[in-house]
Every structure is written in structure tokens, then in C-alpha cells.
Amino acid sequence: MALIHGGQLQQVAEQYQIPMSEWLDLSTGIAPISYPIPDIPxxxxxxxxxxxxxxxxxxxxxxxxxxxxxxxxxxxxxxxxxxxxxxxxxxxxxxxxxxxxxxxxxxxxxxxxxxxxxxxxxxxxxxxxxxxxxxxxxxxxxxxxxxxxxxxxxxxxxxxxxxxxxxxxxxxxxxxxxxxxxxxxxxxxxxxxxxxxxxxxxxxxxxxxxxxxxxxxxxxxxxxxxxxxxxxxxxxxxxxxxxxxxxxxxxxxxDSAWQTQQKSQLTALRKVQEKSLWQAFSQTLVSDIQGCDLFLTLRFHQAEHAEKIYHLLCQQGVYCRLADEQDTLRFGITTEKSLKRLINACTLAQKTISSG
Ligand SMILES: Cc1ncc(COP(=O)(O)O)c(C=O)c1O
CATH class of the missing domain: 3.40.640.10 (Type I PLP-dependent aspartate aminotransferase-like (Major domain))
Known part of the structure; x- marks a missing residue:
């Protein structure tokens, strides 16, 4: 049987009835900035x-x-x-x-x-x-x-x-x-x-x-x-x-010049994203954030919060990766422009959990 990974946006979009074009897909650890495609003979x-x-x-x-x-x-x-x-x-x-x-x-x-x-x-x-x-x-x-x-x-x-x-x-x-x-x-x-x-x-x-x-x-x-x-x-x-x-x-x-630039951009984006995630979620909810410059994984004091937040984010068209164990969430690193949307969605999810 095929395993489930991130990147299954089509399926998730159908499940939450939000058109694919409206999603912020952070379900994989693929860099948000791509190497420019050269002319191909x-x-x-x-x-x-x-x-x-x-x-x-x-x-x-x-x-x-x-x-x-x-x-x-x-x-x-x-x-x-x-x-x-x-x-x-x-x-x-x-x-x-x-x-x-x-x-x-x-x-x-x-x-x-x-x-x-x-x-x-x-x-x-x-x-x-x-x-x-x-x-x-x-x-x-x-x-x-x-x-x-x-x-x-x-x-x-x-x-x-x-x-x-x-x-x-x-x-x-x-x-x-x-x-x-x-x-x-x-x-x-x-x-x-x-x-x-x-x-x-x-x-x-x-x-x-x-x-x-x-x-x-x-x-x-x-x-x-x-x-x-x-x-x-x-x-x-x-x-x-x-x-x-x-x-x-x-x-x-x-292209080592591009690689150096990509590395420093990803490091900068990761730092901002990690800080913003800590600000969006209270420390009574999130216990730990680990990862690398291509993704960040959040652990929760109560494991069931991972699944709840996953659904709350999906309802807002933000797709992250819920671990197979259903207890952590992994977010791909995103651009500055999309980070705002991610953090707004996380803040709303946090509010819903706190008030629930
Ligand atoms: C740790 C790890 N290894 C290997 C792969 C396979 O990647 P690819 O076949 O694109 O090289 C993945 C894909 O997500 C991965 O996460």
C-alpha cells in the first residue's frame, strides 16, 4: 500500500472543499525558492x-x-x-x-x-x-x-x-x-x-x-x-x-553563487518563521520546535492538539504535515509574503483552542 506523505494537496483540497489554487501548501520540505530554469536545448x-x-x-x-x-x-x-x-x-x-x-x-x-x-x-x-x-x-x-x-x-x-x-x-x-x-x-x-x-x-x-x-x-x-x-x-x-x-x-x-544565496535566504526565512510560530502559539500549547532550514516540526504538550490544529489550519486553506503518529506538525519553510498568511492562520487556531 502506498504511504501518505506531504504534497497530497489535491486530496486535501477535495476533503476541505477549497479550490487547490487557494491553498498555502507547506506540507513538504521543498525550498520555496526554486533554481531558475535555464534555456534547455x-x-x-x-x-x-x-x-x-x-x-x-x-x-x-x-x-x-x-x-x-x-x-x-x-x-x-x-x-x-x-x-x-x-x-x-x-x-x-x-x-x-x-x-x-x-x-x-x-x-x-x-x-x-x-x-x-x-x-x-x-x-x-x-x-x-x-x-x-x-x-x-x-x-x-x-x-x-x-x-x-x-x-x-x-x-x-x-x-x-x-x-x-x-x-x-x-x-x-x-x-x-x-x-x-x-x-x-x-x-x-x-x-x-x-x-x-x-x-x-x-x-x-x-x-x-x-x-x-x-x-x-x-x-x-x-x-x-x-x-x-x-x-x-x-x-x-x-x-x-x-x-x-x-x-x-x-x-x-x-552554480555555487546561487547555492550560497539560497542557503542564506533559507536560514533567514527559517529564523523568522521559527520566531513567528513561537509568537503565534502559546508556550503552554507548543513544547518544542525542531527542524532545519527546509522545515520546522512542532511538538505539543498534549499530543491531540496536533490533529486539532491541523484541521483548524486546513479549514483556512493552510496545509502542513500531520505526523503519522498524529502528534506533531511539520511546516515547510515559506517566503516572507506567505508567512503572514501562515501566522494569521496559526493565531486563529491558537485562539480557537484556547477558547474551546
Ligand atoms: C528523508 C528523505 N529521504 C529521501 C526522500 C526521497 O526524495 P527524492 O526521491 O525526491 O530524492 C525524501 C522525500 O521526501 C525524504 O524526506
């Missing part, structure tokens, strides 16, 4: 897409790595990985995953018959990880914003190598963190210790659409050793990514 539309050396070079430079696969979104890797991993390691049965996090990971491993072990805010106790296990880390986590520094990831990487397992790092939202925080540059260095070969025991997933505000073009990357890249290339086949999307992504990944 006619050949990119006319020809079957080929591997673009420009895109691959731009991506290697941007992610600071020496081997990668361009995919139709990192979701393509998430879905295909469990079966492919079974072919590499027939002893792999256990997967550790964050209890809260992008649910497609758990869904994929469960569907493939693996045994799931959920960890909470901290990574699983390193001494208890079973041999041949897979450890999935979403860094920073969506929706909790929990972040693990490269030094912590390195400890787990070493341990997973010793255990003949696989570390899957999902860095879909990493672009908004300081660049040193990504683990990508550590992948293709020499072995992490003198004695352990780390090759094949780690992969990083990167998502293009979120930071560049172009989720519709569906591009993602797998960063891994050559053997993993070859396996995925063979599995996914040709024409994974369409020609126009490759042209846009190559230009965007090369």
Missing part, C-alpha cells in the same frame, strides 16, 4: 536521455566524491536496495531504522522481509548491533531535525564494517547544513582504518529537489563505491533521468 527534449558527463562532473564536485549514480530521485534507491542487498549478503536479516523518519525506508525493508529494529532519538547502542545488519540514518532527520556529526557517523561506519553490514546514510536535507557536515567526502578516502576495508559497507543518498526547490524534475544521487554504483546502474537501466532534468541539475550544481 531542443536536443535534450528530442533525444533519448544519455548519461550526461557534465551532470556527473558537476555532481562529483558538489558532493565531493569520486563515484555516483544519477537516479530518478533517491526514492528509486530506497525502493530497490533491500532486494539488491540480499543478493550481496545472504546473511543480512536485520535493519535498524529511526522510529521517526521518512517512512519509505522502513516500508521497503519490511516489504522485502527484513526484521526491523527501531531506534529513537539516539542511534542504537553500538555494542548491540547484530552482525550483517543494515543501519539506516537520516541525517538530518525528517521530520525531527536530529543531526549526527561526521565523527559519530564514523564510529558507526567502522563498526558496521567490522560487522560486515551496510550503513545507509540518507542526506536528503543535508544541503542546508554547513558543507563539512556531509559524510560524502569521507566515502572515497582510503580505508577508514588500516585493517578494515570499508568499500561496499556504506552508501549515501542525496536528493536534488529539496534544496534546489525543483522536486518535480525528480533527480537524486547514490554515492557509493564503484561496485554498488555498477549494480544500481545495471538494475535501473538506461533513461532513469530525463534529458531536460539533467541539463537543469548540471547547471544548478555548478
Amino acid at each position: 531542443l536536443s535534450a527534449w528530442q533525444q533519448l536521455p544519455q548519461r550526461s558527463p557534465e551532470l556527473i562532473a558537476a555532481a562529483k564536485q558538489y558532493y565531493q566524491c569520486s563515484a555516483l549514480v544519477v537516479t530518478n530521485g533517491s526514492q528509486a534507491i530506497i525502493k530497490a536496495l533491500p532486494e539488491l542487498y540480499r543478493q550481496q549478503n545472504s546473511l543480512a536479516h536485520n535493519v535498524y531504522l529511526p522510529e521517526r523518519g521518512y517512512k519509505e525506508h522502513a516500508h521497503a525493508w519490511k516489504t522485502a522481509g527484513y526484521q526491523l529494529h527501531f531506534y529513537q532519538t539516539l542511534l542504537p547502542d553500538i555494542t548491540t548491533i547484530l552482525p550483517n545488519s543494515v543501519l539506516v540514518v537520516i541525517n538530518p532527520n525528517n521530520p525531527t531535525g536530529q543531526f549526527f556529526a561526521p565523527s559519530v557517523i564514523k564510529q558507526y561506519h567502522e563498526k558496521i564494517c567490522q560487522l560486515n553490514g551496510l550503513l545507509v546514510l540518507d542526506e536528503a536535507f543535508m544541503d542546508v547544513m554547513p558543507s563539512k557536515q556531509s559524510y560524502c567526502p569521507h566515502l572515497h578516502r582510503n580505508n577508514i582504518t588500516d585493517t578494515i576495508s570499508d568499500s561496499g559497507h556504506i552508501m549515501v543518498l542525496r536528493s536534488f529537489g529539496k534544496f534546489f526547490g525543483l522536486a518535480g524534475i525528480r533527480i537524486g544521487f547514490l554515492i557509493a563505491d564503484n561496485a554498488w554504483c555498477e549494480r544500481f546502474n545495471n538494475l535501473l537501466g538506461p533513461w532513469q533521468v530525463n534529458g531536460p532534468a539533467q541539463v537543469i541539475a548540471a547547471q544548478a550544481l555548478n
Whole structure:
């Protein structure tokens, strides 16, 4: 069964009987400012897409790595990985995953018959990880914003190598963190210790659409050793990514001036939005706001308030993401112009709750 994510505006608009064009959709963590679409040569539309050396070079430079696969979104890797991993390691049965996090990971491993072990805010106790296990880390986590520094990831990487397992790092939202925080540059260095070969025991997933505000073009990357890249290339086949999307992504990944500006704009918008949300909601209602520069997640003293506020906001045409657990709300970062509308709607929701 398909999982529910943010971005299902059509369905929500029907449910609340408000035309789609009238909604403020903050249900995803996609940047509200998009990379400007460049002129696209006619050949990119006319020809079957080929591997673009420009895109691959731009991506290697941007992610600071020496081997990668361009995919139709990192979701393509998430879905295909469990079966492919079974072919590499027939002893792999256990997967550790964050209890809260992008649910497609758990869904994929469960569907493939693996045994799931959920960890909470901290990574699983390193001494208890079973041999041949897979450890999935979403860094920073969506929706909790929990972040693990490269030094912590390195400890787990070493341990997973010793255990003949696989570390899957999902860095879909990493672009908004300081660049040193990504683990990508550590992948293709020499072995992490003198004695352990780390090759094949780690992969990083990167998502293009979120930071560049172009989720519709569906591009993602797998960063891994050559053997993993070859396996995925063979599995996914040709024409994974369409020609126009490759042209846009190559230009965007090369455009460091735009990236710097986007980062500082998102940081500024996030700060204002976080402050405004704290002002709109009383501290007796909201207990905590976490996230990153692409989304903010609100926790409530009483879990049931999340669902109530979700409905009160939807009634005003403001769509945020109610967690599957029904106890937190995630808001994408929005522009200054739309922030007013969001805050007015939140203030009204707060009043309704207080008077109820
Ligand atoms: C944490 C995380 N990883 C991966 C994805 C998949 O993104 P994409 O397929 O667009 O790269 C998402 C989508 O929302 C996500 O939240």
C-alpha cells in the first residue's frame, strides 16, 4: 500500500472543499525558492536521455566524491536496495531504522522481509548491533531535525564494517547544513582504518529537489563505491533521468553563487518563521520546535492538539504535515509574503483552542 506523505494537496483540497489554487501548501520540505530554469536545448527534449558527463562532473564536485549514480530521485534507491542487498549478503536479516523518519525506508525493508529494529532519538547502542545488519540514518532527520556529526557517523561506519553490514546514510536535507557536515567526502578516502576495508559497507543518498526547490524534475544521487554504483546502474537501466532534468541539475550544481544565496535566504526565512510560530502559539500549547532550514516540526504538550490544529489550519486553506503518529506538525519553510498568511492562520487556531 502506498504511504501518505506531504504534497497530497489535491486530496486535501477535495476533503476541505477549497479550490487547490487557494491553498498555502507547506506540507513538504521543498525550498520555496526554486533554481531558475535555464534555456534547455531542443536536443535534450528530442533525444533519448544519455548519461550526461557534465551532470556527473558537476555532481562529483558538489558532493565531493569520486563515484555516483544519477537516479530518478533517491526514492528509486530506497525502493530497490533491500532486494539488491540480499543478493550481496545472504546473511543480512536485520535493519535498524529511526522510529521517526521518512517512512519509505522502513516500508521497503519490511516489504522485502527484513526484521526491523527501531531506534529513537539516539542511534542504537553500538555494542548491540547484530552482525550483517543494515543501519539506516537520516541525517538530518525528517521530520525531527536530529543531526549526527561526521565523527559519530564514523564510529558507526567502522563498526558496521567490522560487522560486515551496510550503513545507509540518507542526506536528503543535508544541503542546508554547513558543507563539512556531509559524510560524502569521507566515502572515497582510503580505508577508514588500516585493517578494515570499508568499500561496499556504506552508501549515501542525496536528493536534488529539496534544496534546489525543483522536486518535480525528480533527480537524486547514490554515492557509493564503484561496485554498488555498477549494480544500481545495471538494475535501473538506461533513461532513469530525463534529458531536460539533467541539463537543469548540471547547471544548478555548478552554480555555487546561487547555492550560497539560497542557503542564506533559507536560514533567514527559517529564523523568522521559527520566531513567528513561537509568537503565534502559546508556550503552554507548543513544547518544542525542531527542524532545519527546509522545515520546522512542532511538538505539543498534549499530543491531540496536533490533529486539532491541523484541521483548524486546513479549514483556512493552510496545509502542513500531520505526523503519522498524529502528534506533531511539520511546516515547510515559506517566503516572507506567505508567512503572514501562515501566522494569521496559526493565531486563529491558537485562539480557537484556547477558547474551546
Ligand atoms: C528523508 C528523505 N529521504 C529521501 C526522500 C526521497 O526524495 P527524492 O526521491 O525526491 O530524492 C525524501 C522525500 O521526501 C525524504 O524526506
